[in-house]
Amino acid sequence: MTTTTLERPLKTTSASPLPLPAPEIEGAVKTKELVIVNWSGELDKVWPVLILSSTAAASGVRCRVFVTFWGLLPFVTDQKRIVGDNWMQKMLTLMQRPGIDHLKLSKMNFLGMGPWMMGTLRRQYGVASPRELLEAATAMGVEFIPCQMTMDMFGLKREDLIDEMGEPAGAATAIEIMTEADASLFI
């Protein structure tokens, strides 16, 4: 039996080639940050994303929502019904109507019966709708960042999305903001 010794780079604490981060100003308090990756696009998942993001903004916490994959369809404007360039992309939105008012439940959807019941219960108990929460969130400065790759794949153009969406970005941006944030969620 032989043992191989793996060569590991020596850990040194001195002479770092990377510039050190600027020392924090004494007394300055960093704003807390929350990042949510909104990927599912389902009513029972988009709803908590909007509740948490609007509450974060209301609590003085900077909140950014990276919107990707199915999560992008709720952010298509009301003026668009079918989006995409080719038949496959068009089929997507034909089968899943885009827009904040047309979300499906991840369970017990029952051809729209589930979301209809949720809507009825919502009104009965004074719960804000996803649309109301989205309006509150954007008004209070929650930043929604659409995923460029998803936009390309689904054939979505910037004008297909609501005006409040920020500049499209990619995974590296998502990683950067998630690792800098105090908390990050994937919903």
Added chain:
Amino acid sequence: MTLQIHQQVDARGLSCPMPIVKTAQAFKAVPSGALIEVLATDPGSVKDFAAWSRTTGHELIEQTADGGVYRFVLRRK
């Protein structure tokens, strides 16, 4: 002594998170030190306003409950 309330937020009948969201929006429009009175019926708001006060630094100076209506008085920092 009665408190000088700058503005009142009526969040009765609203569910989480709207009492907090409406209060935060009202706070934006008032000067530092101003008092805001919030009325809510959501039982969850008792814990939520205490948490919100800790997160934001706006002081929760009074809290009462009367027949299912919760009343909070907060001071803008």
